[in-house]
Structure formats: structure tokens, C-alpha cells
Amino acid sequence: MRSLLITRNFPPLVGGMERLNRHIAQALARNGAMAMVGPSGARAFAPAGIDLREVPHRPLPRFLMGAFVEGWRSAGRFAPTLVLAGSGLAAPQARLAARRAGARCAVYVHGLDLIAPHPVYQRLWLPAIRGADRVIANSRNTARLAEQQGVPRDRLRVVTPGTEVFDTPPVASTTAERATLGLQDGPVLLSVGRLTERKGLAAFIRDAMPALVAARPDVQLIIVGSDANDAVAAARGSERARIVAEAERAGVAGHVRLFGVVDDATLDILYRSADLHLFPVRDLPGDVEGFGMVALEAASRGVPTLGYAVGGVPDAVEHGRTGELVAPDDARALAEATLAWLAKPRAQTAADCLAFAAANGWDIFERRLVEAFA
Structure with missing residues (x-):
């Protein structure tokens, strides 16, 4: 599998979605060649040896446009067989890149990806999510929201995030x-x-x-x-x-x-x-x-x-x-x-x-x- 991950939610940004996308990148890198479009500073946290293009994450419109450009370039240069959006925010960029490469398109969605009320988001981003070959939801509730937004059930999968597992049980603080x-x-x-x-x-x-x-x-x-x-x-x-x-x-x-x-x-x-x-x-x-x-x-x-x-x-x-x-x-x-x-x-x-x-x-x-x- 040759994969291209496009995401804004990646370290050095901090949060649960950022930790999740780091593990998504690790999973893809362990299963074949990988390219990625991510935020500035991502190289320090991304898997070693991947084809990485960084885009400033702020302001948001700059990231969106930069991700379109770099995703398109990576699709032509890297020729992925799978393009994955790390959240609904990157779904249009992932679909465009997948179309150029003749690859399958997947989107990992969180609840807000499906109900964000902004009219521009509703008109442009939701159709990109619906059109993906695979939509992976982070919970059963998110999968229900995806179905309500018109994602075909046969394209849906639920993969809940994970957590670090410690080798020894925690010891109470002193x-x-x-x-x-x-x-x-x-x-x-x-x-x-x-x-x-x-x-x-x-x-x-x-x-x-x-x-x-x-x-x-x-x-x-x-x-x-x-x-x-x-x-x-x-x-x-x-x-x-x-x-x-x-x-x-x-x-x-x-x-x-x-x-x-x-x-x-x-x-x-x-x-x-x-x-x-x-x-x-x-x-x-x-x-x-x-x-x-x-x-x-x-x-x-x-x-x-x-x-x-x-x-x-x-x-x-x-x-x-x-x-x-x-x-x-x-x-x-x-x-x-x-x-x-x-x-x-x-x-x-x-x-x-x-x-x-x-x-x-x-x-x-x-x-x-x-x-x-x-």
C-alpha cells in the first residue's frame, strides 16, 4: 500500500486529534511507502523517511489552500494507491489528490466533521466526505451521524482511537x-x-x-x-x-x-x-x-x-x-x-x-x- 495522509491535526499542534493522527501516520508507514501533507513543524513528529510536505496551519485559509496545492503535487509525484484525510477538514484536498492519482480516498471523521453548521462547510466539505470510498468513524455515534448525512453504510467503518498502555501499573503519588x-x-x-x-x-x-x-x-x-x-x-x-x-x-x-x-x-x-x-x-x-x-x-x-x-x-x-x-x-x-x-x-x-x-x-x-x- 502506498498511502498519502493529508491532515492539519498533527503535532506540534496539541490535542487528542493530533495524537490520533500521529498514530494514523505510524500505521500507514508500517504498511508501505508513505507521503504526508501536514502542519509546519510536523517533521519532528512524523515517521522517519517519509515524503513530507509542511504547510503553515494558521490562518486556516492558508492551510486549506496549501494542502490543496501540496496534496495535488504529492499525488502526482508519489502516486499513492490510498489517500487519507486525517479529519473531515482535509476531505476535499484528499478527494482531489485521490482523483489525480487514480487512488482510493478515505476520510477519518470526528463528530463535528459531520455537523459543523457553517453553510460553506455544508456545501463543500460534506459532499467530499460522502463521496469518499471509505469513511472511518471514531465512534458508533459518529457513524450514526455519518449515515444521517448520507454516507452509505457499506462505506462506513468504526475504528475508535487507542491509548498508551503502560508496562507497569501506576503508583500512587507520594x-x-x-x-x-x-x-x-x-x-x-x-x-x-x-x-x-x-x-x-x-x-x-x-x-x-x-x-x-x-x-x-x-x-x-x-x-x-x-x-x-x-x-x-x-x-x-x-x-x-x-x-x-x-x-x-x-x-x-x-x-x-x-x-x-x-x-x-x-x-x-x-x-x-x-x-x-x-x-x-x-x-x-x-x-x-x-x-x-x-x-x-x-x-x-x-x-x-x-x-x-x-x-x-x-x-x-x-x-x-x-x-x-x-x-x-x-x-x-x-x-x-x-x-x-x-x-x-x-x-x-x-x-x-x-x-x-x-x-x-x-x-x-x-x-x-x-x-x-x-
């Missing part, structure tokens, strides 16, 4: 490690990810944190992440500022800490300190959580996830075993579930999470992805 980060002795609720309205943290703090603090005065909510400034549809204003404001209005500011972006060593300590991972994603019109990679990543650290059963999140959490998902926006139910899970034996929940993660490692994802092209 008192000294916690002290270096200013963590108290009480239970730690952890949230990791870019800050957007869809992630639901401001609403969770407003609607659930007061009850949690009343029941457990020593509880701490630790938030890792920054505003999603590199997202295609960046929010208006700062979600971080909204989170801080809600914590102050709810009278729980002393129980909420925002760490921003942290290095791997700090994140490791935070995961080993966490009792639960909070993922209160909201079901918003025109927005959707395609999968919820961070829930699977938390499981790989032995940390259960509590959140709402929306979008593709149910594919990332084994309900009752690696966490619990309650009805969308039911803050009271989520607060009650959080208190109940804090009372569970940590050793058993950690073992269940680690087993679930081991069954969904990146090596398994890469194998399933290649099989999906057949």
Missing part, C-alpha cells in the same frame, strides 16, 4: 510529589483537555461543585488545559475566564485550581494523585464530542471517568466498570455518582480501568485502521 504541586490531602477530581464550552466545566462547577463541597469539604477539582485557540472553530472569549467566574459565583473557588498546560512529568503526578477523572461534556446544538480520548487515557492510568452519556463518550467508558455516565446535563446525578465512586475501593476500579485500556491500546487501533481500508 506526599512530597503532591506537595510540590500544592495538592491537599482530600480527594482529587481531575479534568484534562482543551477548555471549550462543550467540555462542560463551567456548568459543572456551577451546578455540581457546591453539592460536592458540602458533602466532601476537602474535595479538589484540578483542571489541566488551556483555551482552544488552535481549534478550527475557536470560541469567543475565554472559557478559562468563565470557569474562574463560575467558581467564584458558586463559592467554590478555593476548591478549583487551573494548571493550564503542563509538562508530562507534572501530568503524571496529577494522574497518580487523581481519584476520579471528570468529563462533564455537554450535548450542545451544532457541537458534539466525537469520542472522548481523554477518558480512555485516564483509564490507562487506572483512573475512572465520570460524566454525561453524550456523543461518542459511551464508547470510551465501560459504564459501571471504568466509570459511570449519567443522563446529559443531570448535574445532581453526576454529583451523586461522583460521591459514590469516591467511596469505592481504589484498587479494584484501577484494575478494571487498566484492563479496559490494555484492550484498546494504540497497537490495536493501528491494526484495526489498516483492516478498515480493505
Whole structure:
């Protein structure tokens, strides 16, 4: 197989989609010659020895035009047999390149790829996704959205993202490690990810944190992440500022800490300190959580996830075993579930999470992805 990957979602950009596309690239490179069109700086993270063309990722129109040009050139020079768009954003470029090379076209789609409300996107990008020879969805919910948008069922495959699997079980953080980060002795609720309205943290703090603090005065909510400034549809204003404001209005500011972006060593300590991972994603019109990679990543650290059963999140959490998902926006139910899970034996929940993660490692994802092209 000679493959060409076209994607904006690739390191050095940071996020779940970027990690996913890095593993997509690795899977393609291990199964034949590979070329790639990606963002500036991608070479440091791409498989060695591939034919790589970098395009500035900002502003977005510049990337879109650059990806069209470089995708067209790569199709003629490299002659791929498969052209893959790493997200719906690159679907038109992938289809054009595939047409030039006489290759098959595939698109890996996330939920928002299929419901983005912008009229230009609806007129130009959705037809490119529908016309692909293979559409690979990141969850069952995303596959349902693809069918609703007219993607034929026989062209659809579901390949959920994977996670890193650690050789040894995580060890609980020490008192000294916690002290270096200013963590108290009480239970730690952890949230990791870019800050957007869809992630639901401001609403969770407003609607659930007061009850949690009343029941457990020593509880701490630790938030890792920054505003999603590199997202295609960046929010208006700062979600971080909204989170801080809600914590102050709810009278729980002393129980909420925002760490921003942290290095791997700090994140490791935070995961080993966490009792639960909070993922209160909201079901918003025109927005959707395609999968919820961070829930699977938390499981790989032995940390259960509590959140709402929306979008593709149910594919990332084994309900009752690696966490619990309650009805969308039911803050009271989520607060009650959080208190109940804090009372569970940590050793058993950690073992269940680690087993679930081991069954969904990146090596398994890469194998399933290649099989999906057949």
C-alpha cells in the first residue's frame, strides 16, 4: 500500500486529534511507502523517511489552500494507491489528490466533521466526505451521524482511537510529589483537555461543585488545559475566564485550581494523585464530542471517568466498570455518582480501568485502521 495522509491535526499542534493522527501516520508507514501533507513543524513528529510536505496551519485559509496545492503535487509525484484525510477538514484536498492519482480516498471523521453548521462547510466539505470510498468513524455515534448525512453504510467503518498502555501499573503519588504541586490531602477530581464550552466545566462547577463541597469539604477539582485557540472553530472569549467566574459565583473557588498546560512529568503526578477523572461534556446544538480520548487515557492510568452519556463518550467508558455516565446535563446525578465512586475501593476500579485500556491500546487501533481500508 502506498498511502498519502493529508491532515492539519498533527503535532506540534496539541490535542487528542493530533495524537490520533500521529498514530494514523505510524500505521500507514508500517504498511508501505508513505507521503504526508501536514502542519509546519510536523517533521519532528512524523515517521522517519517519509515524503513530507509542511504547510503553515494558521490562518486556516492558508492551510486549506496549501494542502490543496501540496496534496495535488504529492499525488502526482508519489502516486499513492490510498489517500487519507486525517479529519473531515482535509476531505476535499484528499478527494482531489485521490482523483489525480487514480487512488482510493478515505476520510477519518470526528463528530463535528459531520455537523459543523457553517453553510460553506455544508456545501463543500460534506459532499467530499460522502463521496469518499471509505469513511472511518471514531465512534458508533459518529457513524450514526455519518449515515444521517448520507454516507452509505457499506462505506462506513468504526475504528475508535487507542491509548498508551503502560508496562507497569501506576503508583500512587507520594506526599512530597503532591506537595510540590500544592495538592491537599482530600480527594482529587481531575479534568484534562482543551477548555471549550462543550467540555462542560463551567456548568459543572456551577451546578455540581457546591453539592460536592458540602458533602466532601476537602474535595479538589484540578483542571489541566488551556483555551482552544488552535481549534478550527475557536470560541469567543475565554472559557478559562468563565470557569474562574463560575467558581467564584458558586463559592467554590478555593476548591478549583487551573494548571493550564503542563509538562508530562507534572501530568503524571496529577494522574497518580487523581481519584476520579471528570468529563462533564455537554450535548450542545451544532457541537458534539466525537469520542472522548481523554477518558480512555485516564483509564490507562487506572483512573475512572465520570460524566454525561453524550456523543461518542459511551464508547470510551465501560459504564459501571471504568466509570459511570449519567443522563446529559443531570448535574445532581453526576454529583451523586461522583460521591459514590469516591467511596469505592481504589484498587479494584484501577484494575478494571487498566484492563479496559490494555484492550484498546494504540497497537490495536493501528491494526484495526489498516483492516478498515480493505
